[in-house]
Amino acid sequence: MTQTDLPADLQSRGHDWASPRARANVARRRRSETVLRVVGLGAILLAFLMLGILLWTLISQGSLAFRQTHITLNVPVAAEHVDPADPAKGNYRRVIAAAMSETFPEADTTEQRALSKILSNQAQFVVRDKVVADPGLIGNEVRIRVPVSDPYDQLAKGQVDTTSAAETRRLSDVEIANFRALEEQGLISKPLNWALVTANDSRFPELAGLKGAIVGSAYALLICFLISFPLGIGAAIYLEEFAPRNRLSDVIEVNINNLAAVPSIVFGLLALAVFLGWFGMPRGAPFVGGLTLALMTLPTIIIAARNALKAVPPSIREAALGVGASKQQVVFGHVLPLAMPGILTGTIIGLAQALGETAPLLLIGMNAFVTSTPATPFDASTALPTQIFIWADSPERGFTSRTSAAILVLLGFLVMMNALAIFLRNRFERRW
Amino acid sequence: MMNVMTRTEAEVGAGEQIKVEARDVNVFYGDKQAIRDVSVDILDRTVTAFIGPSGCGKSTFLRCINRMNDTIDSSRVSGLITLDGQDIYARDLDPVQLRARVGMVFQKPNPFPKSIYDNVAYGPRIHGLVRDKAETDAVVERALRDAALWDEVRDRLQEPGTSLSGGQQQRLCIARAVATQPEVLLMDEPCSALDPIATAQVEELIDALRQEFSVVIVTHSMQQAARVSQKTAFFHLGNLVEFGDTDDIFTRPKDPRTESYISGRIG
Numbered sequence: 001m002t003q004t005d006l007p008a009d010l011q012s013r014g015h016d017w018a019s020p021r022a023r024a025n026v027a028r029r030r031r032s033e034t035v036l037r038v039v040g041l042g043a044i045l046l047a048f049l050m051l052g053i054l055l056w057t058l059i060s061q062g063s064l065a066f067r068q069t070h071i072t073l074n075v076p077v078a079a080e081h082v083d084p085a086d087p088a089k090g091n092y093r094r095v096i097a098a099a100m101s102e103t104f105p106e107a108d109t110t111e112q113r114a115l116s117k118i119l120s121n122q123a124q125f126v127v128r129d130k131v132v133a134d135p136g137l138i139g140n141e142v143r144i145r146v147p148v149s150d151p152y153d154q155l156a157k158g159q160v161d162t163t164s165a166a167e168t169r170r171l172s173d174v175e176i177a178n179f180r181a182l183e184e185q186g187l188i189s190k191p192l193n194w195a196l197v198t199a200n201d202s203r204f205p206e207l208a209g210l211k212g213a214i215v216g217s218a219y220a221l222l223i224c225f226l227i228s229f230p231l232g233i234g235a236a237i238y239l240e241e242f243a244p245r246n247r248l249s250d251v252i253e254v255n256i257n258n259l260a261a262v263p264s265i266v267f268g269l270l271a272l273a274v275f276l277g278w279f280g281m282p283r284g285a286p287f288v289g290g291l292t293l294a295l296m297t298l299p300t301i302i303i304a305a306r307n308a309l310k311a312v313p314p315s316i317r318e319a320a321l322g323v324g325a326s327k328q329q330v331v332f333g334h335v336l337p338l339a340m341p342g343i344l345t346g347t348i349i350g351l352a353q354a355l356g357e358t359a360p361l362l363l364i365g366m367n368a369f370v371t372s373t374p375a376t377p378f379d380a381s382t383a384l385p386t387q388i389f390i391w392a393d394s395p396e397r398g399f400t401s402r403t404s405a406a407i408l409v410l411l412g413f414l415v416m417m418n419a420l421a422i423f424l425r426n427r428f429e430r431r432w
Numbered sequence: 433m434m435n436v437m438t439r440t441e442a443e444v445g446a447g448e449q450i451k452v453e454a455r456d457v458n459v460f461y462g463d464k465q466a467i468r469d470v471s472v473d474i475l476d477r478t479v480t481a482f483i484g485p486s487g488c489g490k491s492t493f494l495r496c497i498n499r500m501n502d503t504i505d506s507s508r509v510s511g512l513i514t515l516d517g518q519d520i521y522a523r524d525l526d527p528v529q530l531r532a533r534v535g536m537v538f539q540k541p542n543p544f545p546k547s548i549y550d551n552v553a554y555g556p557r558i559h560g561l562v563r564d565k566a567e568t569d570a571v572v573e574r575a576l577r578d579a580a581l582w583d584e585v586r587d588r589l590q591e592p593g594t595s596l597s598g599g600q601q602q603r604l605c606i607a608r609a610v611a612t613q614p615e616v617l618l619m620d621e622p623c624s625a626l627d628p629i630a631t632a633q634v635e636e637l638i639d640a641l642r643q644e645f646s647v648v649i650v651t652h653s654m655q656q657a658a659r660v661s662q663k664t665a666f667f668h669l670g671n672l673v674e675f676g677d678t679d680d681i682f683t684r685p686k687d688p689r690t691e692s693y694i695s696g697r698i699g
Contacts, residue, residue, distance in 0.1 A: 245505055315542035321503060323555035323608055324532035333558075334544060 058411075062404030068193035068206060069156040071119060071182065072145045075099040075127050077138050084138050087131045092124035103182065115178060120147040120206050147195070147206040148188070150398040152179050156188060159397065196405055200371050201387065205398025208391070210406055212373045216286045216366065216381030217355060217413075223290020223377055224297055224354050229347055231294075232301030233336075236343075239302070240309040241331050260299035267295045268360030276364060284365035284380035292364055293354040300353065304346020308339035341428035348421040352414050358385040384410045451476040451616060451646040452497060457511035459492050459501065466492045469511075470672040472665055474616070479638060479647045481661035481678065483654060485693065488667040490650045494618050497648065498534035499527040515616070532559050535609035535645075539621040541601035543593030543608070548585050551593040551604055552576060555612040571611055578644070579607035580637050599630025603637065610645070617641060619649040623656065635660050654694055658682050666690045 016022065075095060082090030093116070100115040101107060107115060116123075123146040130144070131137050147153070151170040154160050156179075166172055171179075182188055199209025235256075243249045271292035275281045281288045312335045320330040361367065367386040374381035382390065388410065391403040452474040459467035467489045474480050474497075482490035492501065499520065501507045513520050520530055532555065543551050552572045553562070562568040572589070576582040581603045585596070593604050602622060609617060619638070623631040638660045641647055651657050657664055657678065664681040666674045666689075674681060674690045685691040 313542075315538065315540055316544065317503075318500070318536075318538055319542040319544060319605070319608075320554075321500065322498070322531060322536035322538065323558075323612060324528050324530075325554075325558055326528045329558055338545065 058404045058407055061401050062406075062408045064157055064159070064401035065196060065398075065405035066193055067157075067190045068195060069148045069153045070145050070189050070191060071148050072143070072187050072189065073099050073119070073123075074102065074141045074143050076102070076141045077127070077131055079138055082131060082138050084135055087135050087138065088128065090128065090131065092128045092131075095127055096124050103185065103187070104178070114175075118148055118152050118175075118179060118182070120149050121204055122146055122207055145189075150205045150396050153206050154397050155179055156183070156190065196402070197409070200373055201369065201382065201390070202371060203369075205394070205396045205402060208399070208402060210384065210387060210409060212370055213382045213384045213387035213406075214409075215373050216289070217383040217385075219286035219374060219377040219381070220289035220293055220361075220366075220383055221351055221355055223287055224293040225347070225351060227291065227294040228297040228301050228350070232298050232347070233305050233343060235298075235302050236305030236309060237331060237336070240306050241327070241335070256299050256302055260303060263359075264296055264357050265359040265363065267292055268363030270295065271360060272363045282378055282380065284368045284370070284382075285378050286366070286374060286381055286383070287377040288364050289361050289366050289383060290377065292360045293357060296357065296360065297350040297354050300350035301343075301347050304350065305339070305343045308342025308346065309335060311342060312338045341425055344428075345421045345425045348417050348424070352417040352421075355413060355417070356385055356410065358389055361386045362389065384413070449476040450474070451516065452648075453512075453514045453517075454493075454496075455512040457493065457496060457509065457513060459489070459496060460508045460510075461504070462506040466670055467496075468670045470667075472672060472675055474646060474648055475663065476615075476646045477642055477644070478663055479642050479649060479661040480663040480665065481657035482648065482650045482665050482667060483652075483657045483693070484667035484673075486652075489670040490665075490667040491620050493667070493672075494620055494648060494650050497616065497618055498531045498536055500531075500536065502527055529559075532612045533614050534616045534618060535612065535614035537602070537605050537609050537617065537619045537622045540625050541598055541605055543596070543601050543604050545592060545594055547590045548576075548593050548596070548604060549589040552607050552611050555608060559612055561612060575607040575611035578610045578641065579603045580633065580640070581607055597630070599626050599633055602626060602630070602634055606634075606637065606641075610641070615646060617645045617647045619647065621650050621652060624652060631656075654682070666693060668693070 076098060077090075077095055078098065081092070081094045081098070096119060097109070097112040097116040100112045100118075104111070104115060123144065126144050126146055127142055130142050148156065151160075155162075155171060155176065160169060160171060160176075162169075162176055179188075195207065195209045197210055197214065199207060200212040201210075202208040239249065239252065239256075243252075271288065275288050275291055276283060316334050316338065317330055320334045325333065361383050366381065366383050367390055368380055368382065369390065370381050372379075384406065388403055388406045391399045391406060450473045454470060454472045454474075457467055457470045458465060470489075470493055482494060484490050495501045496509055496513060497515075497520075501509060509521060515530070515533065519525070544554065546554075549572055552575050553568050556562045556568065556571045562571055573582060573586075576585065581600060584600060585591075585604075593601065596604060602625075606617075606622075622638075623634050626634065635656065638647055638649065649657075649660065661678045664676065664678040665672055666681065666685075666687075668689050674685060674687045676686075681690065682694055685694060
């Protein structure tokens with residue numbers, strides 16, 4: 001029996017794989033596969049391009065902050081400015097101004113004061129500290145190397161367009177000429193800017209560093225780890241190994257998965273209301289920051305730990321049960337050790353996420369201007385991301401490059417944490 | 433290879449003692465009934481084989497004897513199973529302790545990812561059967577000798593158990609199971625993942641284990657049941673169809689379903 005409505009080439013049973021129709025089909029299939037491959041490759045290339053642009057911008061900007069222009073000066077400490085009986089109370093501003101007279105002998109007092117603006121505000125305190133430590137210096141010269149102030153730092157790094165109209169610049173032609181004179185005398189140098197990680201925040205960009213923020217972030221992450229790691233593993237073990245499967249455990253599971261997707265600022269609001277509002281915890285303390293980040297990290301760790309526990313083959317559980325191990329012995333003696341690499345990987349990824357988190361820390365006041373390193377987790381401090389936030393908001397030119405440098409420091413920490421996660425996974429991963 | 437069919441009078445005498453007695457056992461997974469009214473007597477120092485087509489409930493029944501079914505949430509067991517006359521589903525009986533008395537070997541070799549030594553020593557340690565290193569050493573050696581593995585691994589006891597070949601791994605699992613000196617040894621298709629040579633070694637071992645333990649083996653292979661067992665139970669669709677001496681089951685089956693199965697028409 002022949003179906004009359006079938007096309008002619010389908011009337012016979014044997015299909016002709018060489019017919020134009022079949023060839024066209026093959027060509028169409030191959031074409032769509034090629035398109036898919038090209039689109040996929042394009043997406044990856046685009047992503048790498050974006051990443052490259054981001055890194056290039058950061059590095060080209062941030063690398064300026066990795067060096068800091070310094071000036072080396074011999075400062076005569078005259079007895080007329082500093083009383084040997086009480087060296088701490090001397091007029092060191094005048095001492096610094098007088099030092100410029102060596103280089104610019106013809107300058108009067110007013111010009112000297114203007115010239116001393118080349119030095120960072122820190123210079124007078126550096127001299128004071130030296131003199132207080134050794135009062136015998138009064139009447140002699142003190143050799144100091146201090147950062148130059150931000151406008152001159154920008155000038156030394158070629159960031160000032162000296163050909164533009166004088167009104168549009170921070171520095172006048174005379175100021176630029178003075179600085180060039182110092183450069184010609186070889187008093188200006190550009191050493192590596194260790195102050196970026198060894199100094200605390202400052203309102204002078206040439207002095208500002210990340211130490212307080214790094215320590216604050218470290219405290220917050222430590223608190224976050226100490227709370228979320230044991231709690232997360234405990235919750236995962238209970239849910240995965242002991243909890244009965246019923247409607248309640250389904251509800252809990254769905255909620256944990258949803259919590260992982262809650263915007264972090266919501267956790268910040270919660271922490272503001274509960275930790276600061278009800279419990280009256282100190283504002284801007286890394287301890288509170290750690291608690292807040294722990295709230296955020298907990299679902300991530302629970303999910304990672306549950307997946308790691310689930311990945312342990314049932315044959316291991318059966319083997320242990322079969323020789324008469326109790327449920328607890330099975331979990332802690334066999335399942336947990338095998339799941340640990342996965343749990344650690346998930347935990348580190350969660351902590352890396354917490355390290356970069358800004359919004360919740362802003363809400364609990366970790367964006368204050370703090371010029372000291374927190375001694376304990378209960379002292380007010382900033383964290384790396386909030387420090388970046390503060391610097392990005394500051395108008396001085398020096399903070400522009402320091403913001404990029406701080407982002408690079410943060411990225412460096414993130415890369416290290418992720419590398420640790422990969423290392424742990426490869427080192428301890430077991431195969432069955 | 434083996435002469436399992438010729439038993440001395442003394443062995444027969446020892447084998448007449450009932451070790452495990454099951455009466456009207458039913459197992460449900462949720463609403464589905466997996467086992468229907470199974471009653472069977474498992475004798476001491478005897479190999480009892482459970483045969484039957486896939487899904488007939490033979491493994492399910494095996495797992496009732498050491499209460500491994502308890503670990504499945506939806507499972508429910510009714511009826512009576514006794515070990516030496518003691519109800520193993522009694523409220524005051526600890527299933528963890530029961531599993532030390534009723535050892536189990538699984539289908540796929542599943543050594544712990546630990547050393548050979550620690551694999552075998554694990555059971556005796558958690559049950560407090562050994563007090564010090566010397567006792568542990570002795571128990572490990574005895575178990576490995578019982579499992580005919582001692583000569584192959586005596587020089588590398590600290591190597592991971594997973595580094596052994598498949599057949600060696602399965603014998604390691606047997607050593608692990610006999611290390612706690614169980615009274616009954618349950619084996620769930622212990623040779624299905626092994627090659628013929630390893631299978632022959634394990635079968636030989638099962639025959640030797642009969643001297644000390646009551647062995648229950650689930651197998652897909654009728655030849656294997658005929659080679660290693662003295663008693664055979666044929667399961668079909670959750671029912672125990674026929675139970676008797678292995679010789680009788682394979683030569684003079686009473687039930688037509690048994691006859692169809694052993695002649696290869698169902699299964």
